[in-house]
Amino acid sequence: MSVEAREARxxxxxxxxxxxxxxxxLFVPLGFILVYSFWLRTATGADxxxxxxDNWRAALSDxxxxxxxxxxxxxxxxTTAICALMGYPAAYFIARSRGNKAVLLLLLMLPFWISYIIRTMSWINILGVSGALNSAMLWLGIIDTPIQMLYNEPSVILGLVHFLLPFMILNVxxxxxxxxTNLEAAANSLGATRWQAFLQVTLPLSLPGLAAGGLLCFVLGAGTYITxxxxxxxxxxMFANLVFEAIITQLNWPLGSALSLMLLAVLGALVLLYNRYLGMAQLMKGLG
Amino acid sequence: MKKMDNTTRYERLRERYMNGDLDRRGFLGLIGAAGLAYGVQTPFARYASAQNVSQVRFDGWGGVVSEAFRKYAFDPYTKKTGIEVVDGTFGGGDQYLSRVKASQPGEYNIAHLSGVFDYARYTGLGLNSELNEDNIPNLQYVIPKLIEPYRKISGGALSCVPYDYGTTGLAYNRKYISDDEVKEKGANILLDAAYKDKIAGWSDWRTRMWYAALQTGQDPNNATDVEACWDAVRQHRDLLLKYWTSGAELMSLLANEEIYVTEGWSGRIYALQEQGHDIGYMDPPNGFGWQECLFVLKGSPMEACEELLNFMLAPETSIAVAEGQNYPPALDPQKVDLGDKIPTLPAFDPTGKLNGLTFADPDYWNGHEQEWSQTMGRVQKGY
Structure with a gap:
């Protein structure tokens, strides 16, 4: 065998x-799910x-x-926008801190040591009617009756931000x-203010991380059902709850398969579109 | 001579390959053959090892129920037989069925199933086993009325033993809602706009439709105006703070005063009362009565399972579990002295006839399962 052929192999x-x-x-289970999506669930629960x-017709037209x-x-x-707004300053602070970077990164990783479900449920003890926040406001006399802060869309977004923020911070x-950092110093020496140096040098260079974090947060956020x-x-x-219900509650695996593939296709298409039209080169050109 | 383990074999093989004693094709071929042999023999090895039972898998409802089983049944059983009981939890029969469907026969063994309709569904899907009742002598203490429906479904044989019964009644915080008000309004208290955002309900479609039938003045086992029922479910949804999905969530919502009224499981509400919460409980006329059983799935080690069932049905175990989980046991009070606590539990019937409880008709409910579970999924989300 020639060297070229060996190197190619x-x-x-x-x-x-x-x-x-x-x-x-990944691909074999996906193949199973694809096959399942064309089956039907009978009244007895058997497939x-x-x-x-039928499942695809229902998923696409309903x-x-x-x-x-x-x-x-x-x-x-x-959720992704909030994570970006909150995550960027935090990531910037960690990246520019001297000496205690490792400690800050460790603190960032700490939440991953606790189950995601436990972290999500912790909000019930914070925002609940008899939770920490309501109790504190009642005690301080800010409110007379507890405020209903849970079980609505903002509390879902809050839970998702809590879950996804570390992913954004790490990427950025x-x-x-x-x-x-000499690049910022060079920009300053050429007359740019600190804000201008950040906007025209640091931010464009950090966009790949921001974009990667954004994609990760978006895809994970769109696929969650626990929160x-x-x-x-x-x-x-959310859509993943429909998949959960179809498969677990209704035992309709064929419909659940069609729905999960639909979600996969939509998120996959968004990722492809993002890379095609909002690629880093395009974004940096726009900012340049 | 010392027996060589697989790791040593692979290390020797690798060493031969690194020394140039074996060509790459031969090395990969041997690794592949080893993998193939392992893959082919593993499923059979599992069946072979299944003959020597060292553990039984049990799945139940978690929380205080699970704790009671562990303390009063599993640990003493393991101590006596040496067979370990691995227990898992589920939030509902549907969820569990989905897991079983995705598993290999024998992976799941015994389930604490609710309702005769679950028994019928599992049997309909061919997941049932056939118990040798001679191995379960304690079955003689069980209320006959609880056994009959199961025999009827599986043609005289049994795949389960009845274990307990209870109700899904109205649970309310007495600080905000009086006993008289609940007596007066019955199931319609769940549709009272005065308690908007302080009402909850189980996400289970059967319970929703059962209560909707009561709210519209219909027979829960034969509602004729189904649209009126769905309207009642929608009305309830619009007043709702949250659909709870587990017993733990039900208890948390009531205990933290997130809600004032919901329907709830009798044993869980009793547990809240025991913890000192001033929660009232009332079964409205035609309230939802149910019986639970210990169902043995096809492919399970039958003798070990039968021994566990017999152990669990022994009066001393059954009474201890019932006192722990707060649901009356399936034991006939006419045959067994149930002690002091059990007669105080909600839904308890001292006659053992259970004439005061309305149970779900499995044919009626399973006949609507596909359509209603799907509709509930939509109605629940505002449609």
Whole structure:
């Protein structure tokens, strides 16, 4: 075998364990889900094997699914925007801090040591009618009766921000940490104010991290079902809750499969669109 | 001679390969063959090892119920037999069925199922086993009325033993709602606009439709005006703070005064009362009565399961569990002395006839399951 042929094969050999894992753990299950989506659920709860388009017809044409999908995307977008606004200053602070960076990063990672469900449920003890916040305001005489702060859309967004903020901060931090601080000093020496140096040098260079964090927050936010289940009211369901209900409550795996593939397709398309039209090069050109 | 383990085998193989004693194709071929052999033999090895039962899987409702089972039944059973009981929890029969459907036979063994309709559904899906009743002599103490519906479904045989019963009645905070008001309004207290955002309800479609039938003056086991029922479900939804999805959430909402009124499970409400919360409980006329059973799934180690069921039905265990979980046991009070606490539990019937409780008709409810569970999913979200 020639050296060129061997070199051409080498990456594939090295990649083969990862490709096998992805194939077996992602594409094969996805294939099963795709096949399932064309089956039907019978009245007894058993699945009827065959090629039926009923689930796809329902998923694509029923306004119920469309409305909840749009609401899900709206909640994910708001959550991502809040994470970006809150996460960037925090990441900037950590990246520019001297000496205690490791401690700050450790503090950032601390919430991951506690289960996501426990973290979500902790808001019940904070925002509940007899929770810490209401109790404190009652004690201080700010309010006479407890305020209902839970089980609505803002509490769902709050729970999602709590869950996703560390992902945004970490991504932005990695990006900011890689920027040479001499660049800001150079901009200052050329007459730029600190704010101008940040806007025209640091921010554009950190956009890849911001974009990566945004994508991660959006995709994770749009796919969650625990937060709306724990912190949401009757009308705050997100699309993943529909998948959960179809599969777990209604035992309608075929419909649940079609719905989950629909969510996957929408989020996948958004990621592709983002890369196509809002790629980093385009964004930096726009800011430049 | 010391027996060689797999790790040592692979290390030797790797060493031969690194020394150049084995070509790459041969090395990968041997690794592949080892993987194939392991993959092929593992499922059979599982069945082979299943003959030697070291553990039984039990799934139930969690919370105080699970604690009672662990303390009064599983730990003593393990101590006596050496068989470990691995217990898991679920939020409802539907959720559990979904897990079972995705599992291999034998992975799940015994479930604490609610309602005869669940028994019918599991049996309809071919998930039932057949118990050898000779191995469960304590079945003689069980209220006959609780056994009959199961026999009827599975043609005389049993896949489960009845274990307890209870009701889903009205639970309310006495600080804000009086006993008289609940007596007067009955199930319609859940539609009282004066308590908007202080009302909750279980997300379960059966319970919603049952209560909707009561609210519209219909027979819960034979509602004729279904649209009126859905209107009542929508009216309830619009006044609602939250649909609860587990017993723990029900208790938390009531205990923290997030809500003043909901329907609730009798045993959980009794547990709240025991903790000192001033929560009232009332079964409205035709309130939702249910019985729970310990269902043995197909593919389970039958003898070990039967032994566990017999152990759990023993009066001393059954009474201890009932006192822990606050649901009356399935034991016939005419045959067994149930002690002092059980007669005070909600839904308890000292006659053992259970004539005062209305149970769900499995044919009626399972016949509407597909349509109503889907509609409930929509109505719940504002549609």
């Amino acid at each position: 080498q990456p594939w050999i090295l990649l083969s364990p990862a490709l096998t894992a992805v194939g077996l753990l 009827q094997v065959g090629f039926y388009l 306004p119920f699914y469309r409305d909840i999908l749009l609401n899900t995307l709206k909640i994910a977008a708001i 931090f990695v990006s900011l940490d890689g920027i040479d 709306p289940m724990v912190l949401g009211g009757p009308s705050d369901a």
